[in-house]
Amino acid sequence: MNDPSKTKKILNNVSGFVKRGEMFAVMGPSGSGKTTLMAMLTKRMEKNKSINHTGKILMNNQEYD
Numbered sequence: 001m002n003d004p005s006k007t008k009k010i011l012n013n014v015s016g017f018v019k020r021g022e023m024f025a026v027m028g029p030s031g032s033g034k035t036t037l038m039a040m041l042t043k044r045m046e047k048n049k050s051i052n053h054t055g056k057i058l059m060n061n062q063e064y065d
Contacts, residue, residue, distance in 0.1 A: 026034045
């Protein structure tokens with residue numbers, strides 16, 4: 001499961017900012033990581049034990065549940 005030869009970096013150094021009351025769009029070609037980004041932001045990836053991730057997801061400069 002943690003075999004480095006089978007590790008694939010999907011998202012790297014991603015950041016963004018949306019003000020309260022604003023909308024945002026995630027756009028890009030197929031396979032660019034849009035669904036993965038949204039799954040990470042909604043913490044759905046944490047439920048999939050076969051996917052490991054590193055880093056922090058912050059909201060208002062704090063980790064959230």
